[in-house]
Structure formats: structure tokens, C-alpha cells
Amino acid sequence: MKIEAVIIDDEENNIDNLRQILQQNCPNVIIVDTAKNADEGYSIIVKHNPDLVFLDIEMPVKNGIDLLKSLPKHNFEIIFVTAFAKYGIQAVKFAAIDYLLKPINVDELKEAINRAEQKRAQKKQNLQLENLMQLLQQQQPKSEHRIALPTARETRFAKTEEIIRCESSNNYTTFYFITGEKLLVSKPIYEYEEILSDYHFIRCHQSHLVNRKYIKSWVKEDGGYLLLDDKTQIPVSRQKKETLKELLMK
Amino acid sequence: MKKQIALVLFLGICIVAESQKKTFIVDETPVGLGISIQDVQRQVKKQNLFNSLISPPTIIESKKNEKGELYVKLYINADRINVIATKINNKNKNFYKAFQKISFVHDDKVDVTSPLLSEELVEVTPDKGERSYFQILTSRASAKAIYEYSIAEATSGKIVSTLKIEYAFPKPEPEILTIDKDIITQNEGRPSDNVYYDSLTYLYFKEEIISKNLVKTSFDPVTNLPTQLVLPNDINSIFIRFKRLIGYGESSNYLEYKFSTDNLWKTTINKANPFIILRNLKVGKYKIQVRYPEETNGVWEYEFEIKPVWTQTTFFKVFIGSLITAFFCFILFAINYKRQQRKLKNEVSKRKQLQTQITSLRSQLHPHFIFNALNSIQGLVNKNNIEDASLYISKFGSLLHEILEKSDKAMHPLATEIRQIEYYLQLEQLRFKFEYKIHIGNNINTSEIDIPVMLLQPYVENAIKHGIIEKRENGIIGLNFVRKGAELIIDISDNGKGYEVNAKPGHGNSLIDERVRALNKFLKGQQIDVKVLSEADKGTCVSINFYNWF
Secondary structure, three states: OOEEEEEEOOOHHHHHHHHHHHHHHOOOEEEEEEEOOHHHHHHHHHHHOOOEEEEEOOOOOOOHHHHHHHOOOOOOEEEEEEOOOOOOHHHHHHOOOOEEEOOOOHHHHHHHHHHHHHHHHHOOOOHHHHHHHHHHHOOOOHHHOEEEEEOOOOEEEEEHHHEEEEEEEOOEEEEEEOOOOEEEEOOOHHHHHHHHHHHOEEEEEOOEEEEHHHEEEEEOOOOOEEEEOOOOEEEOOHHHHHHHHHHHHO | OOOOOEEEEEOOEEEEEEOOEEEEEEOOOOOEEEEEEEOOHHHHHHHOOOOOEOOOOEEEEEEEOOOOOEEEEEEOOOOEEEEEEEOOOOOOHHHEEEEEEEEEEEOOEEEOOOOOOOOEEEOOEEOOOOEEEEEEOOOOOOOOEEEEEEEEEOOOOOEEEEEEEEEOOOOOOEEEEEOOHHHHHHHHHOOOOOOOOOOOHHHHHHHHHHHOOOOOOOEOOOOOOEOOEEEEOOOOOEEEEEOEOOOOHHHHHOOEEEEOOOOOOEEOOOOOOOEEEEOOOOOEEEEEEEEOOOOOOOOEEEEEEEEOOHHHOHHHHHHHHHHHHHHHHHHHHHHHHHHHHHHHHHHHHHHHHHHHHHHHHHHOHHHHHHHHHHHHHHHHHHOOOHHHHHHHHHHHHHHHHHHHHOOOOOEEEHHHHHHHHHHHHHHHHHHOOEEEEEEEOOOOOOOOOEEEOOOHHHHHHHHHHHHHOOOOOOEEEEEEEEEEOOEEEEEEEEOOOOOOOOOOOOHHHHHHHHHHHHHHHHOOOOEEEEEEEEEOOOEEEEEEEEEOOO
């Protein structure tokens, strides 16, 4: 399947570099246009209605996020390209949207394009991107934020307050919801520890990440475990005790 | 009070008023009998012994029976009562005899068989005027006796006039009712009649009540007693002293009292002014009844109430109790909380300090490796090996991202560490020819377990530098991750020429050692131990043991 793509980056060299890498490694991606700032980027997206947008987050005047906000529709796949993984990346990870770090790693690029291709084949509206836009509007209370949990079948958007806990199983993570539902996501637990640390999730054990909101009590017997509102008992590992104490005392 | 009043009651019907004296002429017949009561208020006042006496003498009943005998019932409050005979004078006194007969009453029956004085002849003393009298001292008047006086003709023995007197007791009258502790103690400790109080003691009580703001009450205008006595129960003693009654001898020095629901009457101690002290009064409504032992009809009654002070109500006690408990709990909690906070703060600052130390030690490792990497890129570019150069750059970039992104973190997942070390090994592979083998035990979940950030890189770097570069051919770097119970062991081995273990380690090594020491202080209950095994021509193995790691 041919993918029509645009590249938006404030540095010409970067555009050329990405174009060259794509030509060499991903021949099904056709660069229909490029832009060197957000306003131009807006125009080419509206003009070409591309399948895929490579977007640099850091650009002078108007950044990539501002450009996305200004767009009326988000019916394309997006791969963020950024030089430094600080700004905005937390939200991008939260929304489970692909991003590449400069210099571009070809393997990662191939994987990201592969995913974009699959999603493109399924639907028109990019729900993950819509979700990201909502997150970045910052109008919602944090409890309303929806984390994107990609599974083999679908991407689930779950409010963080609906998640009781996460449990690791090798490189997968199982999410437990207040509804009693479970969801297996193919990302390791430490990634979610990072993403959910701003949402009062506590890693109390190497295999467990717990929503602080649902901790009923910390039972100190039997080496210590957390009793959650759904009556599950989550062990507390020795190493995490101190951190847990600090977090709970906050 | 008038200074001296004589109440004279005569047999007969006519009443003659004399100056300052009341004379009741009862009979015109030659000889009649009457009573003259001498008021003693004057003497009392003069002696200054008592502050007050009970109500003046009072005739309760007087009647004449069919035989013409006069019957008088009275209560006296005088030191003397005279029975007066009219029309007996010095001329005719020898024609008459006077008799006195005292009969004691038992069970409402006159016991004539055991008179104290029976038919005793008493001397008749003529007065200056028409009257004469035979004086009777009534200091021993009893309410349980009938006193009979008669005049008889000396020759015939014919009784011409008879007077029967019965004495009653009045209702006891309180003179002091107080809650003053001093007065109570004084009366308890010194059983003397000489304790003198002003007759205005009632007022004192009144003031006491008003000044202490004990209760709101009104006062009886006649007795001066509070009409409604309600006392708080921190006042648990009441002292009531009664007015003196005289003319009855000892029997007026006692009172009987009954308190509320008592069944028996108790007797006060012998005092001219008897008193009662009510002690240890609990909350409740009380009634005190007081009477003279010989008189069962005249009972003085008084009611009062002891109310709980608001500080003594159950509600208040419970409230105060819980308040105190809550206060102490709060204090304990506050102390504990403060201590915990301080402890936590100390710990946090200590940990922060250690963390800074750890990260700063780590950051010293970076430049070393960065410049070597850049040097390798330069080499590839100079050799025109563009494809490798590009690959090298992207791997180097990924590694830098990982390092810089997490530069403020002390720990990261083992999976991340392994990924980084692989990037590093791949980078170094571009410079030197060697193989690397990574073996991870099945019982290790690399995405769940954390290890210190970039801990392995310097050891791997050393293995390459000391083990591989010098060997030049068939170099193998082995990374072995083993779990033994709660222990994680990471072996980093090379097949180089080995070295003397005790030889002075290079710069990198001392930095690593320092970092491991800092980490060991930082980690709680967990320890990292690094052992180096090296054998000449066979290679070196650095074994990092992580105790208590799972």
C-alpha cells in the first residue's frame, strides 16, 4: 500500500535526511510535499490530505503541537520527529502516538511506518491524535484524561481514574479496571510507570503499578502489602518501601 | 420585744388590764388559780448568751371542764411560771392549802400510779395585794406530764379550785441556715454554746448566696430563709442551728430530725441551741423534718435541692473526658507526626544528596565515551564508509537520548540497561572486531527489575579496552545475567590476557568503585558487591552481585 506523506521540519537538512532514509528503506512512502514552518505545514496538510505526517515538534514561532491544534480534522496518521525527548513527549507517550528521535534510527522508523500503514488501512479518523489534542487543550481535569492503551485488536482510551492497577507479565502489562475488566497491553510495565507517574500511580513492586486512589490500606504484616478497594492484595517489595512511604506521605 | 411581760391567767371570766401586765380574772369565787408567765427575753439579752429565743409563750388551749377545773395547754418559753392564787392573803392563808400533783402520761394514758410528786403540799406566799402565789419553777417542764394544782380548805380538805396544765413544745425554729465552712467547722470542733452569732445570720446566708451567686432564690420575709433553696453540689454541707427554747430543762436541748427518706428520727447532741449538720450531700431533692423529742405534732419542715454543677453533669464529664483524650491523642499524634516528618525530611535530604552524588559520578563517565564514539564516526567518514557511519550515528543518538533523558534517575529497568549496553557494544564493534554474547536467565524478568543507570557500561568498556583491544582477534565479550534466589549476578567477561587483580585500577575503575559505595549507602537493605577474577592469558571476569535484589 502506498502511503502519501508530508514532512514538516524547520531545518531543510533534516527534511532531506528523512526523505533520503525513507527512499532507501521505505519505498512505499511517497513524500508529496514538505514544509519548513507550522503555517506552511497547515497549508500542505489541508491541500494534500496526506495519509501520514512527519512533524517536528520544536519549531520557531509555532510549534508542531500548535499546528495540530489549529487543524480542523485529524484524519491522518502522525509520526512526531523530535531532537530531544523532553518537551511534549509525555503527552505523546500517554496518547501512544509514535515518535522518532533524531538522529533517526532506521529500524524504529520502519516499525513506526508499519504501524501507521496498518492503522491507515482500518480507519479514517485518527482517534489517538484527537485524544492527544484533548490532552493538550488542558481544559479537562487530570482525572478525565484518557490514556491510549493499544492492544492487538483496538486502542482503548481509558480514564486513568478507571484503572485500579497494572500488573507486569514479562514485556506485557495487564490493566485492571474498576469495572472488573482486564486488558493486556504489549508494553513493559516500566513505560507505564513513567507515563502514569503524574497520575498518582505508584510502583510498589517490580510487577505492580497501583493507582494511589484505590489504596485502602497498607497492611504491614506478611512482609507488607497494599489492600486495594477491590480487595486485591498487592505485595510491597522491600526496595520500594521507602519510595512508597515518601509518595504516600505527600 | 417588751422588756417584761407577765401574762396572768386567772380562773374566771373577767379580764382586767393593768399597766404592762395582762391579767385574766377567771373567777370571782373566794379563791381562784391562775398562771403568771415571766418573759425572759430581757434576761437573755442581758446575759448575751443567745441570739434569739423561740416565739414568746403561747396559750394553745384553755377550757373549763364540767367540774369547774381549768385546763390549760401552753408552750412556755420562760424561765419561770407562777401559778397564782387569788384572794389568798396573810389573813386567810392559813385556811387554805395548796397542792401540786404531776402525773406522767404514757401511751396517751395518765399514769397516776407513778407520780414524781404526788399531792405535794406547796407553800403559798402571799402577795402584797389581793393575790398570792405559789411559785413553781418550770425549768423542767415536760410535755409528757400533766401538772395539776389545787387549793383546798385546810379544815375540810375540800378542793375549791383546780388548775391542770399541759406543756407543749412549739415547732423548732431555725436561727441559722448556712453553708459557710468556717461556721460549720467551728460548730463541729467546739461543742460550745458560746459561739455567738448575730441575729442577722440569715442575712449573712442571704449575702452568701447572693455573693457566691449560688442560686437565684427569694427569701421568706418572716424567717429570712430562702423560699426555694437550690444549691450546687460543690457545696455539700448545710448547717442549721435552732433557736433556744427554755423552761423545759434538758429536753429542750435536743431535737429530733429526719432527713428525706430516713425511717428513724435521729437526735441532735445536747445543746441549748441544737444544730444539725448535713454532710456529703449528693445531687437530689431533700426534705428535712425537725421536732422536739417530746412533741410529735410540731414538726418543722424544710425542702431544698442539690443540683449538679454544670461541670459535674454526665454530659460535661464525658465531654471533658473525651476532650482531654482527644487533646492527648492530638499531642501524641502531633509529636509523632513531627518526628516522622523530621525523620522523613532528613532521609529525603540524605537520599537527595546521595542521588546527586551518584548522578554526578555517573556524568563523569559520559564524556569519556562520547568522545570515543565521535572519534569512531570520524574514522568511518574518513574511510568513506557512509552506510556504517549513518548506522553508527543513529545508534549513538539513541544511546545519548537514553542517557540524557534519564540523567536525573538513579535506577532504570534492567531491560533498558541491556538495550543501552547493546547499543554501546554495537558501537564498539564498529571500531574493534569482537563478538558479544548476552545470556539472560529464564527466571529474570528484565522489564520488571531495576538496576542503577549505566552501571555496566564502564565494566564493559574496561573489558573491551583491556581484554579485546590487546587481543585483536577472536575477542569475546560475555554478559551473563543470573538469578540465584533473591540475588542477581551479572558477569562481564572477556577472553583477553588478564591482569593482576591487585594492580592499581585505572581512572574509570576508581570512579566506578566510588559510585558503587555511594549506591550502597543509598540502597536500603540491598547491596552491590563487585568482584574481579582475572587469570593471565585466559581473561577477566567482573562479577557484580546484587544482594536482596528480587
